[in-house]
Amino acid sequence: xxxxxxxxxxxxxxxxxxxxxxxxxxxxxxxxxxxxxxxxxxxxxxxxxxxxxxxxxxxxxxxxxxxxxxxxxxxxx
Amino acid sequence: xxxxxxxxxxxxxxxxxxxxxxxxxxxxxxxxxxxxxxxxxxxxxxxxxxxxxxxxxxxxxxxxxxxxxxxxxxxxx
Numbered sequence: 462x463x464x465x466x467x468x469x470x471x472x473x474x475x476x477x478x479x480x481x482x483x484x485x486x487x488x489x490x491x492x493x494x495x496x497x498x499x500x501x502x503x504x505x506x507x508x509x510x511x512x513x514x515x516x517x518x519x520x521x522x523x524x525x526x527x528x529x530x531x532x533x534x535x536x537x538x
Numbered sequence: 539x540x541x542x543x544x545x546x547x548x549x550x551x552x553x554x555x556x557x558x559x560x561x562x563x564x565x566x567x568x569x570x571x572x573x574x575x576x577x578x579x580x581x582x583x584x585x586x587x588x589x590x591x592x593x594x595x596x597x598x599x600x601x602x603x604x605x606x607x608x609x610x611x612x613x614x615x
Contacts, residue, residue, distance in 0.1 A: 522589075
């Protein structure tokens with residue numbers, strides 16, 4: 462998990478133990494995906510990439526602590 | 539966390555300890571949000587609702603274990 466976090470935090474912020482919000486373009490995402498797939502064991506681990514798109518910020522609602530910066534691109538779990 | 543999980547699992551599946559993928563319409567979401575806000579302590583907890591919209595399934599990519607059903611609507615973390 463530490464290596465995954467290290468890669469993801471190059472592009473965004475950790476919002477929960479294993480959840481990262483990233484601002485990322487397609488070239489960076491291709492590189493990040495390659496790095497992440499090299500980190501995980503697909504027999505044991507689960508990696509989900511949610512594409513939020515970049516139209517409007519209504520994509521995310523936040524309540525409580527740890528407010529995030531304006532997210533527009535991708536969430537990785 | 540157990541009460542939050544109980545509410546969210548009425549509309550979808552748990553994909554990680556505190557991450558739920560839900561298929562939900564706006565009326566159900568309004569009710570779920572109310573239930574969740576009654577469960578959490580906004581001084582200590584963080585609740586994020588990511589709206590994925592219902593156009594195409596390209597919104598989510600999954601690698602490894604715990605494949606999810608076709609997700610189209612909302613992710614709650």
